[in-house]
Amino acid sequence: MRIQSRHPAPAQRIEPREIERADAVIEVLAPEGWTDARVEAWLDWAAEDQNDRAFDSEAPLGGGPARYADRLARTGLSDGLFGDAADADAFRDALLATMLAGVASPVGASAAPQRLPDIGEIEFKRAAEGHLARWRSARLAVKAAALLDAALAQVGDAVERCHGDAKACADPSKNSALGRAARRARELGADDVMILDAIALAGGPRTGLIEPDAEAPAPVVASASRQGVAAVDEAASFAAQVGWETSALILALSPEDAETLARGAPVRAAIDVTAFQHDESFDSAGFNQVVGLWATALEIERGDRPAEIGLAGIGDWLLIQGLSAAGDAGRDAASALWALTVGAALSASAEAAAVLGVDPAFAQERQTVLRGLAERRVRAAALRSPLASEAAAALAVAHGLARKHGLRSSRLVAAFADPETALRLGGKALGHAAAAAPVSTAQTADGLLVPTFSAAAHLCLTEAGADFDAARRHAMGHGSLAEAPAIDHLVLQARGFTAHEIELAEDALRHADGLRAAFTPAVIGAGFLSDVLGVPAEALADPNFDTLTFAGFSEIEIEAAERHALGARRLSDCEALEGELRALFAAIEAPALADRLAMIAAVETFTCLAVPAVLDVPFDARPADAARLQAAAARAGVRALRLNRIAAPAGFVLRLPEAEAEAPKPARAEAPFAEAPPAPVKERIVERVVERIVERGGRARRKLPDRRKGYIQKAAVGGHKVYLHTGEYEDGEVGEIFIDMHKEGAAFRSLMNNFAIAISIGLQYGVPLDEFVDAYVFTKFEPAGPVTGNDSIRSATSILDYIFRELGVSYLGRDDLANADPGEFNADGLGRGEGVEDGAIEAEPLPASKFISKGFSRGAAPDNLVFLPFGGRRDQEPRPAGPLQTGEGGDVCPACGDLALSRKGGLVVCDSCGTQAGDGSQGESDAG
Known part of the structure; x- marks a missing residue:
């Protein structure tokens, strides 16, 4: 293989730079204009990604890129990929030049997710529950360990703070502070041996109980049916819950993509596409050369691992041309560029296969891969983009070489994302069509970071002929509080700030994240705030102390002054720009979900690999919201997706009702007629919803007496006879029921009998009758309809509805469950009797034998005992x-x-x- 020596970008001047690392300040050679953060990202890659960790102060970027290029050149030469040493040297020089020019970068290896069964299979739920249980355990262990560690530390502190006899200080019965700390530790789960160890280790060094990163979940991937996910079926709902909780479940909407995503940790590289856009033309030849160069590098490096090549700066490239990722033209342009990448990369892979051999996977799916290349060529030719014809031609070349030599890697191009690689490429975001924020930061010669427009935003504004100064003032502010609304120099002086403090705040504004950060005690001076503004010492000790709020400025005034001084940090609402231009920046600053999904689906028509579309879920969303978001992505046509639940904001506090204060116990009176203390005066009455929890001692069964009272009620529900028999305790509380049906099937009668037994057991174990009543009234099933034979219930929606209506009326006084005439009830529930007109009260007493069982009383009740019609109902007028x-x-x-x-x-x-x-x-x- 012969490598052309044409460099894709002019070489940048290399200059010495002092970089402050975690352990030392080092001097390194770096390209001119690179920020310290970009240089450090390359140093971190060299230290983590290469076996050789030696740092060469005489080579650019510590020698990491040179060692990487040299290693691949020597490996390619030994494998026979290069004809001679000159070709290998040319390959090494070209690869190194792209890295030092900031055009391309290797990507650190990423762990492959674990493969789970399809979400529709029963094995998936078991595997997912195990994954979820491990993640929950690790997450809770971190939280619990932190609390427990703090409690055990307080045990040791209680011993250490004690002054006196050492044995007494270490005795919880004699050291009250130690006793309280030990009880607290025991409540949090510490056993007594752990508490004893904490006492013994008092004063010594302590370490944490668990690794802080134990709660990070391992990624897993499972296949799913696109139709099922779009319809939010049961399996998709459960998968959404797992993804909502862990943010680690990848759903591939085809089994093939699921297998590919779980095939192992790939070797990767990324190329910045903005480096090939010159004025209004795109350097296709240079782009194809760099793509082929890095495809060859990955084929050499990968060994038995998969290889992937991606693109960076697609969104910036579109912005330079005035195209939006939300429009059809932008989607066609991005798709054409990805198609061009696939053609160039697979052509290089075919040339490598001619020397290194064909991948066994390609041999198995040869016809599928070739047919896919032919289909991509047809689709690329139909795109409405200047690059469409070149993309179709590149795919045609790749198709011909693949038929002739086969492919070393049939799935080589993927739209993956990686923040570290983006930093090495100067902030160019990786992905389908990601773009850098229009307002970014630049580093000055003295190392100060200042806000500035991104290169793509600068070119877009210039080409559009926009008011550049107005856009800059809107996005980055005036850099000063002079003439600021609400909070300017004069207002600050009137509030007590001197020219010295105002100057300190103005200097801090150059690198502050907000206006409040420029007025912190560390900037203004704690002495001034205490002596002049009168800030209390405890307020100054608070890390969240707000100087401007203490000085009397409102939130609206602070926001207005901050926008004047520091700008809005966006261009989508800049009134100095035209509507189309504002919409263009809005698509970058706050892309709509539908537009982003449409772009992903368009790009994945041409890429070789599925990359999960990351769907951000608000931290306070519910699993149902996550399922709907998942369904929207499936309907949009993405090949894979992953739910990502955003972390709660710092300091988030769930608002809970105030704890109820325990009512003071009344003092025991010394005399029978001791005067009770006066009730405390309530200053304010607050309505609260209080849940009363009644705890019963033990779970013992309360047995009914051997000879018990009750009643039998005969009725017919919808023509079906039913007998209800109750048994009562001595205090009249119901303890058992029996249900007999007349002329019903044996299965139904047996079911009702056993249902009555279950209810009886529940009553005898303390389940309140009203819980059963609330659970079963208004249940609907046959038989149902009119009720005859019961003087309080006239209709029921089922047998259970009738039974528990009857029990509620008879034992709970639930007259609201009776659907007969309410006037039929008097105070003792005996009714008026037959033939009594409305409004008339029966004066005739009723014999007690009508209500008391003569057999139960064994005839002990006298015959002349009667029930008198005393009183009246609550809704009647008193006599x-x-x-x-x-x-x-x-x-x-x-x-x-x-x-x-x-x-x-x-x-x-x-x-x-x-x-x-x-x-x-x-x-x-x-x-x-």
Whole structure:
């Protein structure tokens, strides 16, 4: 293979640079104009990705890129890929030149996800639950370990702070602080041995109990049906819950893509496409050369691993041309560029296969791969882009070489993302059509970071003829508070700030993230804030202390001044720009989900590999929201997706109701008539929803008495006879029920009998009857309809509805469950009796034998015992109180019990037995 020596970009001047590393300050040779962060990213790659960790201060970027290029050149020469040493040297020089020019970069290896079964298979749920359980355990272990470690540290501190006898200080019964700390540690799960160890280690060094990164979940991949995910079926809903909770589940919408994603950690490289855009033309020849160069490098490096090549700066490339990722023209342009990449990369892979051999995977799927290349060529030719014809031609060349030599890698091009590689390429984002933010930062000669427009945004504004100065002021502000609204120099001086403090804040504005950061105590000075503004010492100790708020400025005033000084950091709402230009920047700053999914689907028509579309889910979203987002991506046509739940903002606090204060216990009175203490005066009444939790001691079964009372109710529901038999405790509480059906099938009758047994067991174990009533009333199934034979229930929606209506009315006083006339009930629930007109109260007493079982009482109840119709219902008017009037209905005689008391003059006389009683209205008896 002969390598052309044409460099894709002019070489940059190399200059010495001092870089502050974690352990030392080093001097390194780096390209001119690169930021320190970009240089450090290359140094980190060399240290992590290469076996040789030697640092060469005489070589650019510590010698890492040179060692990488030299190693691949020597390997390619030994494998016979290069004809001679000159070809190998040319390959090495070209590869090194692309790295030092910032055009291309290797990508650090990433771990391959674990393969799970298809989400529709039963094995998936078991595997996913295991994955979820491990992640939850690790996550909770981190939280619990932190709390437990802090509690054990307090145990040691309680011993260390104690002054006196050492044995007494280490004894929880004698050191009260130690006792409290030990109890707290025990409540958090520490056993007594751990507490004893913490006491013994008091004063010594302590370490954490668990690694802090134990909660990071391992990625997993599973295949799924596109139709099922789009329809949010049961399997897709469960998968959405797993992805919502862990952010680590990749759903591939075809089994082939799932296998490819789990095939192993690939070797990767990325190319910056903006380096090939010159004015209004794209250097296709130079781009093809660099793609082929790095495809060859990956074929040499990969060995038995898969190889992937990606692109960076697609969104910036579109912005330079005035195209939006939200429009059809932008999607066609991006698709054409990816198609061109596939053609150039697979052509290089075919040339490598002629020397190194064909990949066994290609031999198995040869016809599928060739047919896919032919289809891509047809689709590329139909794109509305200047690169469409060149992309179709490149794919045709790749198709011919693949038929002749085969392919070393049939899946070589993927739209993956990697933040570290983006940093090495100068902030160019990797992915389908990602773009850098229009407002970024630049490093000055003295190392100061200042806001500036990205190169793509600068070119776009210039080409569009926009008001550059107005756009800069809108996005990056004036850099000063002079003439700022609400908070300018004069206002600050009126609030007590001197020219010295204002100057300090103005200097801090150059590199501050916000206006508040320029007025922190560390900038302004704690002495000034304490002496002049009167800030308390405890407020200054708070790391979140806000100087401007303390000085009396409102949130609206702070935001207005901050926007004047530091700008909006965006261009999508800049009124100085035309509407189309604002929409162009809006597509970069806040892309719509539908537009992003459409771009991903368009690009993946040409790429060789599926890359999961990352779907961000708000931290407070529910699993159902995640399932709907997942369905939208499936309907848009993406090949794979991953839910990513955004972390909660720092300092997020869930608002909880205030804890109820425990009511003070009343003091025991020393005398029977001791005066109770006055009730405390409530300053404010706050309504709260309080949940009462009743704890019952143990789970013992409360047995019914051997001889028990109850009642039997016969009724018919929808023509089906049903007998309800109850058994009661001594206090009248129901403890068992029996249900018998007349002329029903054996299976139905047996089911009802066993249902009654289950209810009875629940009642005897303490389940409240009202829980059963609430659970079963209004249940609907046949038989249902009119109810006959029951004086309080006239209809029911099922047998269970009728039974628990009857129990609720009879034992719980739930008259609301009775659907008969409410007037049919008096205070004792006995009714009026037959033939009584509305409004009339039955005066005739009823014999007790109507309500008390003679068999249960063994005949002990006397025959003359009656129930009297006392009182009235709550909804009736009470009888007027006062002395009896002659001729009115009588009252009960205390001697004979007859209703025969009547007033005769100043006396009340019983007409039956002649007993006389005094005037009750005078408060004493005259019959004494």
